[in-house]
Amino acid sequence: SERVMDAMGRVPREAFVLDAYRHLAYQNTPLPIAAGQTISLPQIVALMTELLQPGSDDVILEVGTGSGYQAAVLSGLVKHVYSIEIVPELAEQAAATLAGQGYDNVTVRAGDGYLGWPEHAPFDGIIVTAAAEHLPQPLLDQLKPGGRLVIPVGEEHGYQELLLVQVAADGTVERESKLPVRFVPLTGDR
Numbered sequence: 423s424e425r426v427m428d429a430m431g432r433v434p435r436e437a438f439v440l441d442a443y444r445h446l447a448y449q450n451t452p453l454p455i456a457a458g459q460t461i462s463l464p465q466i467v468a469l470m471t472e473l474l475q476p477g478s479d480d481v482i483l484e485v486g487t488g489s490g491y492q493a494a495v496l497s498g499l500v501k502h503v504y505s506i507e508i509v510p511e512l513a514e515q516a517a518a519t520l521a522g523q524g525y526d527n528v529t530v531r532a533g534d535g536y537l538g539w540p541e542h543a544p545f546d547g548i549i550v551t552a553a554a555e556h557l558p559q560p561l562l563d564q565l566k567p568g569g570r571l572v573i574p575v576g577e578e579h580g581y582q583e584l585l586l587v588q589v590a591a592d593g594t595v596e597r598e599s600k601l602p603v604r605f606v607p608l609t610g611d612r
């Protein structure tokens with residue numbers, strides 16, 4: 423949609439990549455960031471943002487802050503973004519980049535995003551940017567009825583699908599597979 427394209431057009435991706443990759447910031451490709459992680463390719467960021475259908479009053483949870491780029495894109499579309507990153511060094515860097523770029527409606531913390539962020543739940547939408555082996559129950563529990571969860575699910579380094587998941591008021595979980603993807607795994611001690 424134009425709304426998502428506009429939001430992406432306003433975010434300087436070069437501010438979120440390592441200096442060595444700045445010249446590739448506007449290629450449609452994932453790039454390495456610190457701690458052996460990656461910033462996703464813009465096309466996937468666009469698609470996941472689109473699937474989330476973020477509204478201007480929405481409060482969104484992101485699991486997997488990474489560079490902070492996806493959070494920055496969402497920042498321009500919603501009321502507030504809460505973002506959790508399991509690698510403390512990345513959480514710290516992303517928070518600094520986001521603050522430096524003036525994104526003041528994004529809150530980042532280090533932790534295991536599998537557990538969500540109960541203090542700020544329920545969320546209008548949840549976006550997970552690392553591949554889970556199954557749907558994390560705490561995230562389903564922290565979604566508003568009718569809210570959207572966009573998440574890659576599948577084997578570590580194997581077949582994964584990008585799912586759009588919606589939980590109805592009666593607790594029924596509907597899942598729709600959108601496309602095969604390849605994400606770094608959702609890690610953590612579960």
Ligand code: SAM
Pocket residue numbers: 459460461462485486487488489490491492493506507508509512533534535536551552605606607608609610
């Ligand atoms: N959204 C990021 C961006 O825009 O740069 C890209 C995220 S990268 C593909 C996936 C991130 O998920 C990595 O930074 C990784 O450390 C993080 N991650 C993996 N497991 C996690 C977990 N259990 N909780 C929170 N973050 C996790």
